[in-house]
Amino acid sequence: MTQRRLARIVPGMPTSDGAGVRIRRSLGQGPGARLDPFLMLDELGSDDAADYMAGFPTHPHRGFETVTYMLEGRMRHRDHMGNEGLLQDGGLQWMSAGRGIMHSEMPEQTSGRMQGFQLWINLPAAEKMKDPSYEDIQADRIPERTLPGGGLARILAGDAHIGGEAVTGPVSGISTQPLFLDLRLPAGGRFEHRIPPGHSGFFYVYRGAVGVPGGGVNDGLVEHGNAGVLSDGEVVAFEAASDVGLLLLAARPLGEPVVQYGPFVMNSREEIEQALRDYQAGTLAGEARQGLRAGA
Numbered sequence: 001m002t003q004r005r006l007a008r009i010v011p012g013m014p015t016s017d018g019a020g021v022r023i024r025r026s027l028g029q030g031p032g033a034r035l036d037p038f039l040m041l042d043e044l045g046s047d048d049a050a051d052y053m054a055g056f057p058t059h060p061h062r063g064f065e066t067v068t069y070m071l072e073g074r075m076r077h078r079d080h081m082g083n084e085g086l087l088q089d090g091g092l093q094w095m096s097a098g099r100g101i102m103h104s105e106m107p108e109q110t111s112g113r114m115q116g117f118q119l120w121i122n123l124p125a126a127e128k129m130k131d132p133s134y135e136d137i138q139a140d141r142i143p144e145r146t147l148p149g150g151g152l153a154r155i156l157a158g159d160a161h162i163g164g165e166a167v168t169g170p171v172s173g174i175s176t177q178p179l180f181l182d183l184r185l186p187a188g189g190r191f192e193h194r195i196p197p198g199h200s201g202f203f204y205v206y207r208g209a210v211g212v213p214g215g216g217v218n219d220g221l222v223e224h225g226n227a228g229v230l231s232d233g234e235v236v237a238f239e240a241a242s243d244v245g246l247l248l249l250a251a252r253p254l255g256e257p258v259v260q261y262g263p264f265v266m267n268s269r270e271e272i273e274q275a276l277r278d279y280q281a282g283t284l285a286g287e288a289r290q291g292l293r294a295g296a
């Protein structure tokens with residue numbers, strides 16, 4: 001079986017988003033830092049409430065999916081469809097913006113640690129204008145398996161094979177067929193998993209450091225705060241250089257043009273201009289009817 005190697009490191013860059021939330025952005029720093037169909041990955045992580053309290057007040061999205069995964073902390077989601085959900089320790093939110101969603105994501109804690117992630121996955125052209133949808137998945141719905149050599153895997157999306165057992169995550173039916181695992185390995189721990197050839201694969205290290213055997217750039221080593229992009233192949237292996245926590249992601253690439261303007265990701269400039277007109281007219285998501293507007 002062809003081993004996937006470390007093809008590229010995308011260093012996480014400190015930046016801020018929303019109303020001034022401090023984040024670390026790896027994928028999505030620019031057009032060259034995407035990995036089809038993955039558009040962006042942000043880590044929010046701080047012990048200091050001042051870094052996250054301002055949250056993400058009402059804002060739009062069109063044309064892709066946002067996946068929010070909370071390791072620790074609490075965020076309240078509200079959207080123009082009337083959905084409200086509390087994302088908390090170990091929970092996942094999967095939102096398909098489709099033709100448009102207006103939502104806010106606000107911390108519901110005033111002190112203590114918050115650590116979480118937001119991932120953007122592109123939608124195929126044929127699905128960019130579908131109706132928006134949203135699902136809140138609490139921690140107890142996410143399967144966890146102890147790894148044969150120690151450590152833990154949480155299966156957030158897709159079909160995993162852990163110690164000879166097939167385990168399916170709570171998210172399915174996504175046309176890019178994403179695999180999303182949260183892996184925690186003790187120092188010296190090892191993990192191996194198949195990724196369908198042709199699918200894009202990358203991982204993000206949120207604690208410690210991990211090596212990809214078989215080498216590649218930087219001798220295959222990736223440290224906390226950075227994303228590692230995998231070469232094509234059939235299987236990926238990890239060797240923990242220390243106690244490590246990482247997110248492993250893989251999905252089928254779309255191979256379609258990507259034109260992004262902030263929270264709008266479409267296939268052409270004309271479609272972006274239409275999104276801006278719809279947003280300005282208050283019809284992006286039908287939000288005018290709901291009385292929920294940007295800045296409200």
Ligand code: CO
Binds near residue numbers: 056059061066103105
């Ligand atoms: Co958002």
